Amino acid sequence: MTPTALPATSGVGFKPEHFAAILEAGFDGFLEVHAENYMGAGGPPHAMLGRLREDHALSIHGVGLSIGGAGPLDRDHLARLRTLCDRYAPESFSEHLAWSTHDGDFLNDLLPLPYTQETLRRVVAHVDQTQDALGRKMLLENPATYVTFAESDVPETEFLAEIARRAGCGLLLDVNNVFVSATNHGFSADAYLAAFPLDFVGEIHLGGHDAQEDDAGAPLLIDAHGAPVADPVWTLYERVLARTGPIASLIEWDNDVPDWSTLAAEAKRADALMAGAARRRAA
Amino acid sequence: MPARTVNAALAGSLLAALSIVSASAAEDKMAGKEKCYGVAMKGQNDCAAGPGTTCAGTSKVDYQGNAWKAVAKGTCTTMKTPKGMGSLEPIKM
């Protein structure tokens, strides 16, 4: 049992430019929004989200809480998240295993942290504090990383599993992030997923990445969310589904946002893979 | 001006304004305006990386220096300003 009430269907990250198309064409899946874009007092963002909420399950996905940071959580930001969750009663709230605020400066990226007993205790405390402040359980997402730390002595999968056990939160499994990190750091994505505590997973993310090279000419993948989901990521996703069955699965496309039909087609592809997995599991 | 006079002036202006506003409001009603959600501005918080290059953030931040040599080539050259057309010249360093 994971702390999410999202339906086991596809979903898409909502972009304002798709508002009219979603109303016109209809969409059976759930919608996800970045919490921080809905922290204004009023205006079109809330008008659109309020309208869409009438017809869709909703996931609120925070990108600015800095749960993995060394400093204390921003209480004002927690209060804003609480207000937002109270207003929309989303089926799920999630955040990232990352940090973005240091000494009060907001760096606006999901930055990596070392995995040690010390950082584990801190992240657990931050997840506890967040869940208390929101009065609900949350999901925590595995990151895409470009560097790792010498001091890390806990594998990421174990780190996430331990957070989920101690804080009683769920996990958000970003399959693209797994593929990106595995490629960048030279580990097996399949081995990572084999070790991943899937029982805690309440939602899956699928997104596109960008391929570059590092200084040594080795592949360097970047979690850019500006392209279709790559084939190897679909393959990994299918292998996860074989173990979990259908599960809320989000298509993330944040840069070079395509037209609605392209995005909806990606969501349909996830639905088809879920249907296939359900058939095979029933057989 | 005594309060009574001010009041009378205000009342006159208000009456004139309301007659015009009410007339145009009635026209809007006849036109049967649909609920409008406004022209959406882009949400600015994302959880993705920026456009996939590794170099955009690496040029040195030097407030007075080279970075400012970028030559503005915007639309201002087509707007007539008090200083004439083609208003923006390369910054001389």
Next chain:
Amino acid sequence: MSAATETAFGAALRDPGRGAPAHLAPSSGRRPERRFSVYRNNVAVSLMGALATRFPAARRIVGEAFFDELARAYVAQHPPRSPLMMMYGDDFPEFVAQAPGLDEVSYLADITRLEAARTRAYHAADADPLPASAFAALDGALDEVRLALHPSVEVVRSGHPLVTIWAMNSGEAELGPIADWSPQDALVCRPELDVFVRRLPDGGAAFLVALAGGATLADAAGRAAQEARSFDLTENLIGLIGGGLVVAIRPSQQGDAP
């Protein structure tokens, strides 16, 4: 993570003169510069992107390359203190006003003030504008009436033809010569869900600013007339009421300004 690790990482992120931080693992590569640069790039590009998104007309006026360097300098000197990117750049206009090399586009700071106000209006609290009928019912001491303006209302005063320049660089009007370089004050408001930018008539800015400050209708009209002899109260009331800028009427007995 230890605060020291985070500090070193953050410092390296913001200073391209430094290399990648020292405590990275071997799997980051023997030369992790390019990998670390992904983070450096994300921070710089996302913050500069937030400004480009918020100030499109200013960017169009000076060109992308110039604007991006202006934004880069601002980001370095004024990193955001809040995770709300919609509000990042509230003090960008002050930065632009002080920036060197912009003498030829002295109106640029005013353009950024207008664009900053537009974003604030977009996200401002919702409130229902009063219909004209609410004013028709007013009687008695009209001069003592105070008005609560819509939360989105902002006035941007300028010594340049601000609204015309903005309109030409935001797709609202054709680009072309501006023959009349008279000053223009702008009204920014969002009575329903669309953000409007309007050129205010003579004295209109003083009138609105006075009303927003809690002045009575009579005092506001008086101040406007003092500033501009051509101030036309009827014209301004049409804009005020017809434009949906008023959300509440506070009769005289309800005491002083908020």
